[in-house]
Amino acid sequence: MENTLRQKAKELLESGEVKVVIGYRWNRTRTRTTPVFITKPEDTDQLIFNPLCVNNLSLYLTRKFKDIQALGKPAIVAKGCDIKNIVVLITEAQVKREDVFIIGMVCNGMVYKQELWKGELTPQIMPTKCHNCDVRNPHVADFVIGERSTFTPPEKPEGMVFDKIKALDSKDPSERWAFWINEFSRCIKCYACRQVCSLCFCERCITEKNMPQWIETSAHPRGNLSWNLTRAMHLVGRCTFCGECERACPVNIPLNLINQKMIQVVGEAFDFKSGYDEKVHPPMIVFSPDDKENFIK
Amino acid sequence: MNNIYLPNLVTIEDIYEEAPDVRSFRLVFKDQKLRDSFEFKAGQFGLYSAFGLGESTFCIASSPTRKGYIQCTFRKTGRVTGGLANLSIGDTMGFRGPYGNSFPVDEWKGKDIVFIAGGIGLPPVRSVIWNVLDRREDFGKVTVVYGAKTVADLVYKNELQHWEERNDVTLVQTVDPGGETPDWKGKIGFVPTVLEEAAPGANNAVAVTCGPPIMIKFVLNTLLKLGFNENSVYTTLENKMKCGVGKCGRCNVGDIYVCKEGPVYTAAEIKKMYNDF
Amino acid sequence: MADKLLKKENLGKLIESVLGKGGRFIAPSTDARQVVFKAVAKAEDLASDYILARNSYKEFLFPQTEVVAEFTVGKDGVDLRGTDVNPKDTVIFGSRPCEAASLSALRAVFTWDFIDEFYTKREDKTVVLTVACTKGDEACFCTTVGLSPETKDGSDVYLKETESGDYIIEAVTDKGKAFVEKHAAVFEDGSATAKPLFIPAKIEGIDLDKIKERLAKTENYADPVWGELTKKCIGCGACTFVCPTCHCFDITDEGTAFEGERRKNWDSCQYENFTLHASGHNPRDFQHKRWRNRFMCKFNYYPNKFSSKGCVGCGRCIRVCPVRLDITEVMEAMSK
Numbered sequence: 001m002e003n004t005l006r007q008k009a010k011e012l013l014e015s016g017e018v019k020v021v022i023g024y025r026w027n028r029t030r031t032r033t034t035p036v037f038i039t040k041p042e043d044t045d046q047l048i049f050n051p052l053c054v055n056n057l058s059l060y061l062t063r064k065f066k067d068i069q070a071l072g073k074p075a076i077v078a079k080g081c082d083i084k085n086i087v088v089l090i091t092e093a094q095v096k097r098e099d100v101f102i103i104g105m106v107c108n109g110m111v112y113k114q115e116l117w118k119g120e121l122t123p124q125i126m127p128t129k130c131h132n133c134d135v136r137n138p139h140v141a142d143f144v145i146g147e148r149s150t151f152t153p154p155e156k157p158e159g160m161v162f163d164k165i166k167a168l169d170s171k172d173p174s175e176r177w178a179f180w181i182n183e184f185s186r187c188i189k190c191y192a193c194r195q196v197c198s199l200c201f202c203e204r205c206i207t208e209k210n211m212p213q214w215i216e217t218s219a220h221p222r223g224n225l226s227w228n229l230t231r232a233m234h235l236v237g238r239c240t241f242c243g244e245c246e247r248a249c250p251v252n253i254p255l256n257l258i259n260q261k262m263i264q265v266v267g268e269a270f271d272f273k274s275g276y277d278e279k280v281h282p283p284m285i286v287f288s289p290d291d292k293e294n295f296i297k
Numbered sequence: 298m299n300n301i302y303l304p305n306l307v308t309i310e311d312i313y314e315e316a317p318d319v320r321s322f323r324l325v326f327k328d329q330k331l332r333d334s335f336e337f338k339a340g341q342f343g344l345y346s347a348f349g350l351g352e353s354t355f356c357i358a359s360s361p362t363r364k365g366y367i368q369c370t371f372r373k374t375g376r377v378t379g380g381l382a383n384l385s386i387g388d389t390m391g392f393r394g395p396y397g398n399s400f401p402v403d404e405w406k407g408k409d410i411v412f413i414a415g416g417i418g419l420p421p422v423r424s425v426i427w428n429v430l431d432r433r434e435d436f437g438k439v440t441v442v443y444g445a446k447t448v449a450d451l452v453y454k455n456e457l458q459h460w461e462e463r464n465d466v467t468l469v470q471t472v473d474p475g476g477e478t479p480d481w482k483g484k485i486g487f488v489p490t491v492l493e494e495a496a497p498g499a500n501n502a503v504a505v506t507c508g509p510p511i512m513i514k515f516v517l518n519t520l521l522k523l524g525f526n527e528n529s530v531y532t533t534l535e536n537k538m539k540c541g542v543g544k545c546g547r548c549n550v551g552d553i554y555v556c557k558e559g560p561v562y563t564a565a566e567i568k569k570m571y572n573d574f
Numbered sequence: 575m576a577d578k579l580l581k582k583e584n585l586g587k588l589i590e591s592v593l594g595k596g597g598r599f600i601a602p603s604t605d606a607r608q609v610v611f612k613a614v615a616k617a618e619d620l621a622s623d624y625i626l627a628r629n630s631y632k633e634f635l636f637p638q639t640e641v642v643a644e645f646t647v648g649k650d651g652v653d654l655r656g657t658d659v660n661p662k663d664t665v666i667f668g669s670r671p672c673e674a675a676s677l678s679a680l681r682a683v684f685t686w687d688f689i690d691e692f693y694t695k696r697e698d699k700t701v702v703l704t705v706a707c708t709k710g711d712e713a714c715f716c717t718t719v720g721l722s723p724e725t726k727d728g729s730d731v732y733l734k735e736t737e738s739g740d741y742i743i744e745a746v747t748d749k750g751k752a753f754v755e756k757h758a759a760v761f762e763d764g765s766a767t768a769k770p771l772f773i774p775a776k777i778e779g780i781d782l783d784k785i786k787e788r789l790a791k792t793e794n795y796a797d798p799v800w801g802e803l804t805k806k807c808i809g810c811g812a813c814t815f816v817c818p819t820c821h822c823f824d825i826t827d828e829g830t831a832f833e834g835e836r837r838k839n840w841d842s843c844q845y846e847n848f849t850l851h852a853s854g855h856n857p858r859d860f861q862h863k864r865w866r867n868r869f870m871c872k873f874n875y876y877p878n879k880f881s882s883k884g885c886v887g888c889g890r891c892i893r894v895c896p897v898r899l900d901i902t903e904v905m906e907a908m909s910k
Binding site: 298299300301302303304306308327346348349350351352353372374375378389390391509510535536537539540542543544545546547549550551552557569570571572573574 | 822863
Binding site: 027028029031032033034035036037055059060064065066067068114115183186188189190191192194195196208213216217218219220223244247248250251252253 | 605606607608610628629638639712801805806808809810811812814815816824826828837839840842845846847860861862893894897899900902903906
């Protein structure tokens with residue numbers, strides 16, 4: 001698989017079809033993977049792909065990364081879940097489909113966090129998204145690498161995130177509120193959740209607007225709550241449950257619970273799942289006469 | 298406890314409209330003792346508070362030779378300056394300072410002095426100009442070259458007129474091409490060009506300049522061309538600051554903390570810095 | 575000579591003794607599935623097995639957010655009330671030698687010329703009990719920056735674990751000696767064998783002198799290698815938040831036009847807004863420039879300006895980085 005990847009990357013760079021390949025390489029000690037930007041055909045041997053390649057590299061397609069954009073047309077090594085984010089970027093006019101070469105990687109699951117890796121991919125160290133993955137075979141790609149996966153996700157989604165949402169939903173609002181206030185109390189306002197999210201592509205985030213100061217910058221309960229609620233609301237109908245925000249959070253706030261809950265709400269209201277079709281716009285940016293409008297009471 | 302972040306309260310005694318969105322405050326300390334004892338040097342700066350909105354950094358635009366008050370001049374651009382602009386005469390605001398180093402005016406005795414400023418860069422230079430003019434006999438020729446985008450953008454219009462009328466100051470005023478009015482009597486052109494035409498003598502002279510970074514860059518070139526020594530050309534760096542006392546970590550240009558080791562530097566010192574502007 | 579011991583069963587008594595005298599006891603404890611420094615009330619709250627807490631305990635000396643003044647704006651002017659800090663006696667238990675060595679760096683920054691008493695008053699009342707490392711991971715690189723688990727700089731009391739889970743204690747500073755005396759009832763004389771320490775291997779190819787030399791040359795500042803090495807940085811600033819020596823902060827007002835408070839909040843040089851001027855000009859307009867600033871701060875500004883270590887090799891920034899931007903890889907490149 002890696003050989004095919006390196007070969008393809010080399011071809012793309014040699015032919016000039018792309019100027020940079022965004023992929024993964026080993027760190028110095030070959031124990032962790034890290035993003036890499038390959039511009040020379042002779043460097044393509046650095047490219048790797050394995051269950052430690054958790055990063056969603058679609059982030060590097062956004063305008064925040066001016067120096068990467070300056071390199072020219074990119075090819076990107078992407079798992080199915082990463083491709084979902086690329087699809088959203090396309091539907092939201094951040095990237096044109098023809099401006100990115102997607103090297104789709106057939107994927108049999110990733111580790112939830114790299115430090116969990118003990119040499120073998122077991123279900124216990126995989127995130128909920130992998131257990132329910134319906135894009136193990138990349139759904140939008142220019143070139144697919146890997147043997148076709150025959151994995152069929154469970155009919156009803158299952159896993160830790162879904163169980164926790166069910167448990168939370170069964171609580172009364174004051175208990176739920178207490179749960180979240182406690183979780184958010186650890187927030188240190190580093191905004192790693194925003195920075196790591198390829199769909200948080202605003203050039204000026206609301207947190208940076210101070211006339212008026214919409215969100216207080218202090219890491220106190222008020223500031224933490226307003227930031228976390230705003231982040232969540234801005235991702236409604238867009239988030240693909242890639243899980244990068246939760247992985248990046250230095251204080252382990254279970255953001256996946258919020259994200260998946262929003263996905264369920266959007267699914268029920270609009271029968272929509274983001275990240276599957278680059279020609280369909282997300283529900284929050286289109287008006288349809290068929291919208292249920294059941295929020296008007 | 299000695300709280301280095303606690304501002305002193307000041308009253309706005311007077312407000313002057315200098316240019317569109319640019320105004321000056323004349324400030325006096327509420328505390329009479331402080332009002333009497335407060336001292337600073339030309340080139341030093343302070344942090345000015347609009348309570349509820351925060352603090353903003355500007356130089357002290359008045360001269361240390363004028364006691365009993367301080368003046369600041371600012372352009373309404375952000376949250377704090379917007380808040381300050383909403384205050385009226387008699388209102389209270391906060392001031393912390395003075396901070397930073399200063400122009401070595403005492404070392405300039407007997408020398409010619411050339412001041413070059415652009416737009417909102419005049420306020421820090423103004424402090425030195427008045428410091429020099431109030432001790433006029435200590436110095437040689439005094440030349441002021443000042444330019445702005447348009448005639449309306451020139452600040453301290455009354456003082457410009459005063460300097461124009463004085464026969465011990467040579468004032469050259471200019472506006473960028475297109476910024477003139479039908480009755481404009483000054484020059485038309487960019488500050489570095491006008492400075493080159495005015496060609497003040499470099500012999501036994503010092504130059505003080507402040508303005509937009511791009512202007513400073515070209516002015517420094519022109520001054521060197523005119524024969525000025527890098528050690529005799531001074532400028533004041535403006536960087537974003539929050540604490541003003543060398544703690545918050547954002548005003549540094551490489552290893553130089555502008556708030557403590559600056560803001561006043563010679564061209565020779567700036568040349569040695571990391572390119573972090 | 576007999577050693578002074580803290581028996582593991584007496585740890586709870588030590589906590590009680592500290593709390594009983596009105597102090598707070600900060601130690602590594604499990605919270606939200608990870609080990610962090612937090613205030614604990616009993617020995618069972620302590621994490622039993624950890625390498626290093628995820629956060630740095632700097633937050634107990636320099637809080638993430640703190641009020642420096644409160645104000646009320648009325649008809650007759652402004653009523654301004656500065657905050658007075660009256661810190662509790664604080665015991666940091668389970669510091670690692672790397673982190674203890676970082677305190678002198680924080681102290682240097684908060685005391686050069688102007689003295690930030692919000693920091694100094696807290697630090698003066700803090701006793702650091704360091705437990706030398708018997709475990710480490712691949713992110714540990716203290717030996718590469720000239721420290722080691724045997725370093726006692728910054729520790730008031732230096733503890734070594736014994737095979738039976740007790741601690742051999744050594745009071746290093748006067749503060750440490752006073753602490754041991756104050757809680758004398760908890761300690762015992764005896765002799766024990768310390769567990770072997772975990773000494774991380776020095777990373778080959780990293781040379782601090784060469785880094786210093788290279789960074790000192792202003793012409794290297796514009797070297798494109800900075801961009802190459804740090805292009806993947808996403809600017810989240812998590813590294814600066816967990817770093818024990820990072821000290822940058824913001825001062826901001828909160829409240830209404832009538833009353834509110836002025837706060838000192840942690841900030842990060844990795845943010846675009848950090849140096850953005852009101853005019854729109856930004857001296858550090860690309861992420862690699864912001865990353866370069868952090869690296870320069872650690873390996874040039876701190877050592878030159880404050881003669882202190884900007885980086886203690888704790889490896890927190892490496893562990894927390896979502897894109898695994900490893901500072902030692904940059905150190906290696908800068909050693910060339």
